[in-house]
Amino acid sequence: MKHLILIPDGLADWEVEELGNKTPLDYADPENMNYLAKEGICGVAETIPDGFEPGSDIANMTILGVDPRRYYTGRGPIEAMAMGVEGRIFFRCNLVYVEKGVMVDYSGNRIGNEEARRAFEALNKACSYDFVSFHHGVSFRGILSLHSEFDEIPRTYPPHDIMGERFEKYLPANGSLAKLLNELMEWSVEVLAEIESRANMIWPWSGGKRPEFPKFAEKYGLRGAMISEVDLLRGVGKAMDMDVIEVAGATAYMDTNYRGLARATLKALKSHDVVVLHTEGIDEVGHEGEAEKKVEAILMYDEKIVGYLLDRLDLDETKIMLIPDHPTPVKLRTHVAEEVPFVIKDGKRDGVSRFTEKECRKGKLGRVDGLRLMELLMGI
Structure with a gap:
């Protein structure tokens, strides 16, 4: 049967x-x-x-x-396993579109697969941290991989849950990893603007270690x-x-x-x-x-x-x-x-x-x- x-x-x-x-x-x-x-x-x-x-x-x-x-242990680690991504901590990483502090589109204005791939390549090329890497999945979806240990994994929020809301109150908070994630999100705005992507920020969420x-x-x-x-x-x-x-x-x-x-x-x-x-x-x-x-x-x-x-x-x-x-x-x-x-x-x-x-x-x-x-x- x-x-x-x-x-x-x-x-x-x-x-x-x-x-x-x-x-x-x-x-x-x-x-x-x-x-x-x-x-x-x-x-x-x-x-x-x-x-x-x-x-x-x-x-x-x-x-x-x-x-x-x-x-x-988190969504990020599961998707990282599918993609064969190496690291110690993994976050799902969306390409999103925000405007005036509001989460407008969790999918980066429905960004296409090739444009999203180029965006992830640009993020990797511009990143100054040798223990941080970005990996494109399908369309707006990707992985943020950290090749370093952190004491605490901060709470994060799915971007599709906060559509139409001001995103500041949903940013990662408390601890060194939360600080790093916020820094990377702010930095990504400049990188994506330089390549004129329809997405204008990254949004890491649901992080954890390999299950x-x-x-x-x-x-x-x-x-x-x-x-x-x-x-x-x-x-x-x-x-x-x-x-x-x-x-x-x-x-x-x-x-x-x-x-x-x-x-x-x-x-x-x-x-x-x-x-x-x-x-x-x-x-x-x-x-x-x-x-x-x-x-x-x-x-x-x-x-x-x-x-x-x-x-x-x-x-x-x-x-x-x-x-x-x-x-x-x-x-x-x-x-x-x-x-x-x-x-x-x-x-x-x-x-x-x-x-x-x-x-x-x-x-x-x-x-x-x-x-x-x-x-x-x-x-x-």
Whole structure:
């Protein structure tokens, strides 16, 4: 039996007035996700343990059965593992756009991949600290690596959580590392202005040291593969010693290579017991705050990923779990630590006929601790 886990990042949402007080998922009424609901058993899952920020790192670790309370050291170290970045302390590093002290865009005005790569190269060339290095990931995303020890890692804030707010109150505070980060952020404004980048500052966040995750094969006795558009999930996969499969043309947005991602998934299922396919585009438009655009992204995912796979899988020999990692309400333009709908198709049914936040609450599985999801899927 094969196992497929589909994670459309940020799919869940709140009711939106302009959509007739429906969520984007409910309004979209996606045919293929609804098919899974009809043919499977549904529930809602808590993917953010108490005390944690509702990040994709925490949520996806939970879905894969890796308890953040035991293993989490920060988002930066996970992404650094995916990129093969060396160092002692790692921060996720966004290229952002600020104006008059306000965080205007966490993605540097949706900076393109090549322009972002040149920006990171310029930062490295201009940096006078030999223990500091910058590493470009995908689009606006990167890593700030420190090749030196510091006594304390300061609290930082995701830039997508402070859109439209004055950023000064969210700057790192207290300690020598906080002072260094503030210095680098201020310095980056000059560097990025010199190369006329559409981004105008760096924003380091979620720093920590390299983690040690449980290995997937040892934990589940199965061979696993991770397919994702972003370094965060690739890092989770590498930390669990899964096979990480990259797909050309994956942009982590609505213009991504859907067919390439779906084909890679089908190919991986031939040689692996468990394949995780994580996609980012729905979450990105959630951060943009456009309800109609999120509906469009959901329908594209339903057709080009879910529908494509359902048409080509041996459904009698494949267990499927569909679950977003966290809600990204367009009203807030950021993540929230609330339950998410999920469905497992393994031959059992429970009468739920539509895959929505509200309908899945009526499912047979009820409310589930996210750390139990893999056990439910595998029948452990």
